[in-house]
Amino acid sequence: GENVEQHPSTLSVQEGDSAVIKCTYSDSASNYFPWYKQELGKRPQLIIDIRSNVGEKKDQRIAVTLNKTAKHFSLHITETQPEDSAVYFCAAPYKAAGNKLTFGGGTRVLVKP
Amino acid sequence: SQTIHQWPATLVQPVGSPLSLECTVEGTSNPNLYWYRQAAGRGLQLLFYSVGIGQISSEVPQNLSASRPQDRQFILSSKKLLLSDSGFYLCAWSVSYHGLISGNTIYFGEGSWLTVV
Numbered sequence: 001g002e003n004v005e006q007h008p009s010t011l012s013v014q015e016g017d018s019a020v021i022k023c024t025y026s027d028s029a030s031n032y033f034p035w036y037k038q039e040l041g042k043r044p045q046l047i048i049d050i051r052s053n054v055g056e057k058k059d060q061r062i063a064v065t066l067n068k069t070a071k072h073f074s075l076h077i078t079e080t081q082p083e084d085s086a087v088y089f090c091a092a093p094y095k096a097a098g099n100k101l102t103f104g105g106g107t108r109v110l111v112k113p
Numbered sequence: 114s115q116t117i118h119q120w121p122a123t124l125v126q127p128v129g130s131p132l133s134l135e136c137t138v139e140g141t142s143n144p145n146l147y148w149y150r151q152a153a154g155r156g157l158q159l160l161f162y163s164v165g166i167g168q169i170s171s172e173v174p175q176n177l178s179a180s181r182p183q184d185r186q187f188i189l190s191s192k193k194l195l196l197s198d199s200g201f202y203l204c205a206w207s208v209s210y211h212g213l214i215s216g217n218t219i220y221f222g223e224g225s226w227l228t229v230v
Contacts, residue, residue, distance in 0.1 A: 032216055043203060043221040044157070089157065093216030101207075101219055103157045 004092050006104025013080050014112055021107045023090035024072040030092040033066060033073045034101070038087045047088075048075070080111045115140035119204040119222035126229055132177075132191040134225050136204030139185065144206040146187040147219065148179055151201040163187060164209065199229045 003026040013019050023033075031052040036044035050057045050064045050073065057064050061080075066073040073092075077084055090104040119136040126132060138144050148160045159172045161179035169179050176195060180188045187204055204222040 034218055043224050045221070046218055049218060091219075095216070099210075099216035100159065100162065101216065105156045 004090060004102045004104045006090050006107055008107060009105065010108045010110070012110045012112060015080060015082060017080055019075075019077040019080055019084070019109055019111075021075045021088055021090070021109075022072060023074070023092075023104050024070075025092040025102075026071065027092065027094050027096065028068075028071065029095040030071075032093055033064065034091050035062075035064060035075045036089045036091070036103075038089065038106075040086070044089055077109075080109075082111050082113055085109055085111045115206075115220070117204060117206055117220060117222040119202075119225055121225060122223065123226040124228070126194050126227065128196055128229055129193045132189070132194050132198070132227070134189040134202055134204070134227075136187045136189075136222055137185055138187075138206045141185070141206070141208070143184060143209045145209050146181060147205040147207075148187065148189045149203040149205060149221075151203065153200070157203070161189070194227075194229045196229050199227055201226055 004023055006023045011019055034049035035047050037047045038044040048059050048062050048064050050066050052068055055066055061078050063076045064073060087106045087108050089106050091101040093099045094102050116139045146163045149157045150160055151157055161169055161171055163169050163181045166181055166184055177189060177191050202225045205219045207217055207219045
């Protein structure tokens with residue numbers, strides 16, 4: 001099946017520094033790549049997504065980049081703040097399995113004040 | 114706008130007891146519906162998904178079952194809970210693509226915390 005690998009599994013950064021999370025996928029037909037943020041005890045919520053026809057998308061302090069050739073996409077958080085502390089999940093659809101989103105294993109981000 | 118609700122938010126159930134979690138979606142028609150489970154500190158495991166009324170697909174063998182009696186209602190059930198069923202259960206929906214999974218954004222409900230004792 002579609003294999004979405006996410007690294008690192010945990011990330012600790014100093015407030016104000018940048019954080020980068022990377023995901024690789026195996027299905028070359030995948031064309032949609034969302035990122036979700038899950039705060040402790042809450043549901044995952046979409047924070048940004050990118051489609052395969054663009055290479056980068058930004059929304060204030062967060063950005064996602066996509067390299068279709070290498071089959072990887074990354075989440076970039078700049079000027080991190082304590083409220084960025086959460087678990088982040090990437091995902092990609094797997095065409096051969098009916099287009100269901102396959103999630104990465106998650107990255108626990110801790111922003112230290 | 115679309116909204117998704119699931120309940121109950123928390124429950125503590127003894128081993129061997131039945132389970133029923135319910136989820137409804139408003140503001141859209143014929144959504145794709147999903148049930149995920151998340152063990153403490155772990156990732157998202159897809160349990161079931163549905164592309165239409167009465168159409169249920171199971172992703173993993175287990176003692177849970179799902180039903181979709183109405184277009185925007187999705188129910189997760191068990192006849193006899195196991196300790197290993199404890200976790201955070203999330204209902205979710207996405208826009209359908211001609212009756213199929215669209216491969217687009219999934220929107221999650223608030224979640225239900227289940228503790229089996």
